[in-house]
Amino acid sequence: MLKQHLQFKLSQKLSPQQIQLMKLIQLPTLAFEQKLKQEIEENPALDTGREKTNEDDYDNYDDSYEDPDYNDNDSINAEDINVDEYLSDDEIPDYRTRSNNYSSDDEEKNVPYAAGTSFTQHLKNQLSTFILDEEEEEIAEFLVGSIDESGYIRRSLTEIMDDLAFTQNIFTSEKKIGEVFKIVHQLDPSGVGARNLQECLSIQLHRKDKSESTDLAIKIIDDAFEQFTKKHYKKLIQKFDITEEQLKAAIEEIEHLNPKPGGSYSGNNRIVEHVIPDFSIKIADGELELSLNGRNAPELHVSKEYNDMLKGYKESKEKSKSQKDAVLFIKQKLDAAKWFIEAVRQRQQTLFVTMSAIMHYQKEYFLTGDERKLKPMILKDIADEIEMDVSTVSRVANSKYVDTPYGTKLIKEFFSESMKNDQGEDVSTREIKKILETVIDEENKKKPLTDDALAKILKEKGYPIARRTVAKYREQLDIPVARLRKKI
Known part of the structure; x- marks a missing residue:
C-alpha cells in the first residue's frame, strides 16, 4: 500500500562558492598563482593590476566594479529578460563549481625538470663500448631498462627470462642472462644493476683498489653479510680471526660505499622541488613581525569595459535578442569576477589571522629558535583563538611554509600533543x-x-x-x- 506524506527537513550545505574558498585557502603560494592565472585566462571580466583612476587606496578599488548603475535593477531587469532563469543553478558559471584545487592525489603538470641525459640512456650509451652479439645486446638493453631510480634490478633471473620471452620474443637461459648481468655490473656508476644491497656493495668493493681492508670488507659482505647488518662485531672478529682495529678499517671501507648508485647520477632527470614560503617572520627590537608573501595578495579588479557594456545596454532604447543574450553572459562573468576577488581577499585574511595566532602562541620559540621552547599546541587551540573551524586551520597548516630566522619551516611542525x-x-x-x-x-x-x-x-x-x-x-x-x- 502506497502512502504519501510531507516531511520538513532542515539541512546545511556548503555553497559552491564556500567550497571554492576552502580550496583556495588550502593552496600554497605556487599553486595559488597557477589558479589565479587560470581564472584570469578563463574570465575576461577579471583583470590584474589597478585601474587608472584617481583613487590610490587599495581598500577602495571595490568602486571599480560596484557601480551603482550596475546594481540598478533597470540595467538588467528588462521586461523581456527572465531574471529567475538567469539566477537559476543551471546558469551558475563553471568557475564556481569546477574543481581545480591541487590535492596530493593530483598529478602536478607544470613542474620543472632537470635537463640532461636520462639515467637509462646514460647506461645504454655505455653498452656501445662492449663487444656484444645481437642476443647479448638485446638482453643487456632489457636489463638496463629494468633498472630503477636507485640503480637496482629487483627481479629474479626466472622473471627476467619469462619477460624476455613474452615481451621481447627472446628465448634464452638463466645462465646467459647471468653472463650479461656481469657486463651490466661493469657500467658506471659502480654497483648499478645489482639485485640486492649485498650484491651492490660487493660489486663496488671488487672494483676498488686491492688492500688489506678492502679484502676483509669483501669477505665480510660476501660471507657474513647478515652478521654485519646486525652488528655482531664479536662474531665477525672470531670468524675471520682479526683484531678490532682491522674490523674497524674494513667497516670504514663499507661505510664509504653508495647503497643507492642510481641516486649518484647527476644527469638523472628529477623533479626540481621549490619551497616558496607563504609567510615571513622577522625579529625587530625584540618583537616578532609577520608578513604574508606578496604573491598571495595580487591586485585584482573587474574589467571596466564589461561594466561599460552593461551601461550601454541600459541606455539603449531598443534591445535586440543578441543584446539580451550578451548582457546575461556579461553579468555572469562580472558576478564570477566579483566573487573571485572577494574569495582572494578572504583567503589573505584567513591566512594572516591564522599564522598570526600561531606566531603569538609559539612566541618564545620564534624569539629563540630553541625547539624545547615549543608549547603543546593542537589545531583546536588555534581554531578557538581565531574563532574559525578546525578544518580551516588544518588547511592552512598542512600545506604552508613560513620563513623564520632559523630556516623555512612547515607550519604543521609547530603543532604537537602535550x-x-x-x-x-x-x-x-x-x-x-x-x-x-x-x-x-x-x-x-x-x-x-x-x-x-x-x-x-x-x-x-x-x-x-x-x-x-x-x-x-x-x-x-x-x-x-x-x-x-x-x-x-
Missing part, C-alpha cells in the same frame, strides 16, 4: 623528542643506550615516560634500536 612533566606542567612532545635526540647523540656508541636506559635518563630530567613511549618517539625520529647504533 604530556605532563614531573611537576605537573604541560610540555610539548616535540620538546621531549628533542631531548631524547640529544641524549642519543651524546651516548657512548660502543655501548648505546637501550630504551629502558633512555626512559630512566628522561625520568631523571623530569619527563616520566614509559619505555614503550620512548620506543615510539625514537621510531618517529627515525633512530634505530641500540644494537644497530653500535660502533667500534
